[in-house]
Amino acid sequence: MSIQSGTPAARVRPEDAPAALVRAGQRVATELRGVVDGLEPQLARICGYHFGWRDADGRPTDDGHGKLLRARLTLLAAEAAGADPAVAVPGAVAVELVHNFSLLHDDIMDADELRRGRPAAWVVFGQGMATLAGDALLAAAFCRLAPLAAGPTRRAATVLPDALHRMIAGQSADLALEGPDVDHVEVDHYLRACDKTSALLEAASAIGAALAGADEQQLTALRRAGYCLGVSWQIANDVEDIWGDTGVTGKPELSDLRRSKKTLPVILALRSGQSGGARLAEALRAAGPQPSEPEVQQWARLVEAAGGRAGAERLSRSYLEDAVDQLRAARLAARPREELVRLFRRMVLRES
Amino acid sequence: MSIQSGTPAARVRPEDAPAALVRAGQRVATELRGVVDGLEPQLARICGYHFGWRDADGRPTDDGHGKLLRARLTLLAAEAAGADPAVAVPGAVAVELVHNFSLLHDDIMDADELRRGRPAAWVVFGQGMATLAGDALLAAAFCRLAPLAAGPTRRAATVLPDALHRMIAGQSADLALEGPDVDHVEVDHYLRACDKTSALLEAASAIGAALAGADEQQLTALRRAGYCLGVSWQIANDVEDIWGDTGVTGKPELSDLRRSKKTLPVILALRSGQSGGARLAEALRAAGPQPSEPEVQQWARLVEAAGGRAGAERLSRSYLEDAVDQLRAARLAARPREELVRLFRRMVLRES
Structure with a gap:
């Protein structure tokens, strides 16, 4: 499966949006995929399942869920403020990562056993590992934003x-x-x-x-x-x-x-x-x-x-x-x- | 109990360190206390217990645990690099917050029932609330660092x-x-x-x-x-x-x-x-x-x-x-x- 074909952003209908928005949306989806694939293997497996890119055994699936609504909001806000949506890609990626962190943790706390029509990650992988997977997404969000810091604060950030x-x-x-x-x-x-x-x-x-x-x-x-x-x-x-x-x-x-x-x-x-x-x-x-x-x-x-x-x-x-x-x-x-x-x-x- | 007297940084022996280091250490302890007290009430209670400032019923205690070793490391590193340790206070606060986030979550995952000689927070308040309390400390760490960003990135950070x-x-x-x-x-x-x-x-x-x-x-x-x-x-x-x-x-x-x-x-x-x-x-x-x-x-x-x-x-x-x-x-x-x-x-x- 190519990164584009199974991921949600590819579902943006071209007639709805100009090319720049579609491209930015695809970059968000690609980056999210890259972030998850780059995690420690066990965490990559849990997060891949959570995003709907893998089944419980780690096999790729075609039903990548998640509509990336928040990323779309971020990209459109940048456009509405007069910029190319490309400038907002790191923000959109970080926002989606924070959102999915909260889904992983909240499903545990709320004892919600279903997420996007499938067993929630904690049901499949246990509460401890699902908590850690959420933490990993949150860390990734801040890793994505930190390099945007300018000047002497960049190193500390x-x-x-x-x-x-x-x-x-x-x-x-x-x-x-x-x-x-x-x-x-x-x-x-x-x-x-x-x-x-x-x-x-x-x-x-x-x-x-x-x-x-x-x-x-x-x-x-x-x-x-x-x-x-x-x-x-x-x-x-x-x-x-x-x-x-x-x-x-x-x-x-x-x-x-x-x-x-x-x-x-x-x-x-x-x-x-x-x-x-x-x-x-x-x-x-x-x-x-x-x-x-x-x-x-x-x-x-x-x-x-x-x-x-x-x-x-x-x-x-x-x-x-x-x-x-x-x-x-x-x-x-x-x-x-x-x-x-x-x-x-x-x-x-x-x-x- | 005054903020200084019961908190760990007050235990830095004055003969060990010059006044600037002592002052910076006290600021770290004071800021940590302020961060925790400023959380949503239920989370403030759990984190106050975790840090050893409160008992399980929320009553203040005198046995504030935690040696703030990491904060000390941060402050000394700044001094060793030739600066007043005061410049490193936000970093030291953030590091201690991240450390305590990880203690709260790891004790759940490791099923460790004791922390600093007392029942771990998850044993007292449940896994869900202890997870959320850890999340709150992590959020606070990044809130503390974000304003350090300079120039046009500050707003986004x-x-x-x-x-x-x-x-x-x-x-x-x-x-x-x-x-x-x-x-x-x-x-x-x-x-x-x-x-x-x-x-x-x-x-x-x-x-x-x-x-x-x-x-x-x-x-x-x-x-x-x-x-x-x-x-x-x-x-x-x-x-x-x-x-x-x-x-x-x-x-x-x-x-x-x-x-x-x-x-x-x-x-x-x-x-x-x-x-x-x-x-x-x-x-x-x-x-x-x-x-x-x-x-x-x-x-x-x-x-x-x-x-x-x-x-x-x-x-x-x-x-x-x-x-x-x-x-x-x-x-x-x-x-x-x-x-x-x-x-x-x-x-x-x-x-x-």
């Missing part, structure tokens, strides 16, 4: 929507770490999931730099330092989930492992080539949805024996060192730089 | 975050229309709930105008036309939910009434002063959570007999006329203006 987009993709990758599959989980998948944490720490640092009018070298160093901090911290949190003090973490013990979630220590143990790793894989494959306390405790011991804990702690420290090196190699004011270093160490190592 | 903010408040007001209370539901509450629809239609029109470089008169006319269209359409949809053809609406018949949702026809009937209104009030008060089909059909007849349908249809048409009047009174290009009028009529009246 793009940081947060980009981070939000990556956080949401990270959360989706993170959810996929749960479940029975132990054979296809690799460290690079885990690092993508880390974006749920690291993308925002990167953005926190980068937006401060951008608003300060930092030069490129400073901005890059602060951005990367924030990213490395995020990965280091996420790994440390995942280690703590298994071996930490619940009084410090404020979370129930072993909550990840209880869900068969393959965080870095588990992945490193599974990939260790040691007998403990093979026994762990076997145990996780055989596990039911509600493993017993002794089972989960036994898994934790297997992960540690196969080197999963030590390896994860090593990698966390290595990212922390990278973060500090980034800061120290850049031209930054000394006092706040060293305060950042102390902050990083306090976060990851829980130094007081 | 603020439209969508503002609309998102109002849509979410509208959805919260809309959810409050369900349930057994029939004595405190007024038309102005319904109109606030209409913002779930009308805020985005207003924005769709306004953002097209803004991107087209419209003058103030054009922008105002297009914005108001979009708003009036939204109210008109929402009322028409609520009328259709009761008396419409499910083949056209694609939604199950009477889905609002089945949930005792007091949309405009119901409110007008209840407030009609007619005997049918009093009987309707009695019936709704006595209704269980799952009313029978004959009950719901009987309510629909009572609403119609008390003038609820006719009154709602009148108000929908009146808003539609206002929308058209707005367009016709402004200096707009004639062809797209008339096409907007046709689009409005097609949406509300389902004219082909």
